[in-house]
């Protein structure tokens with residue numbers, strides 16, 4: 001069977017893709033053993049990711065070539081702005097991270113990199129570029145979340161983060177993103193390939209940073 005455009009890009013970035021979905025951060029999240037300090041540090045950075053991510057979704061809506069695509073993307077914006085943002089706020093409260101704490105923590109290099117690539121894809125005005133980054137962000141997260149075993153960890157901070165990235169609606173959205181990239185990506189293959197590869201590398205760096213910052217915090 002011939003592979004789809006998405007499958008080709010994922011295969012070309014197989015080493016990094018697999019490093020991300022099997023990362024120590026993911027393994028400890030899935031088995032519920034992740035230390036609170038690591039989860040808190042990750043969520044502080046990821047809440048900033050969310051801001052640029054919404055910009056990217058807005059750009060995808062603006063650059064999409066059909067109304068049907070805009071509707072699907074628009075519904076997803078509602079979910080991220082509502083349910084997902086609400087999760088972050090409840091998680092910060094449970095982990096004892098105040099708004100002041102959050103404001104005092106600088107961006108990690110991987111966060112700066114992600115914000116930059118999402119703004120770059122948004123500013124390019126290319127639907128294919130936006131889709132390449134969205135396919136990494138959502139497809140890779142679905143991939144690791146699907147590795148969760150029943151029952152999910154007891155702590156809602158862990159369980160809800162997993163469930164947000166593996167539920168029927170999210171699977172449907174990821175399938176939509178793949179179909180869209182397969183439809184419009186080949187006509188802008190070089191650009192899509194470039195954004196896709198850089199985004200996968202940033203996913204690994206983002207998990208690395210979450211684990212490293214906690215190590216630095218506990219070392220004397």
Ligand SMILES: Cc1ncc(CN)c(N)n1
Nearest residue numbers: 046049137138141203206
């Ligand atoms: C870094 C990162 N990549 C992807 C996702 C999934 N939206 C996320 N929350 N954070």
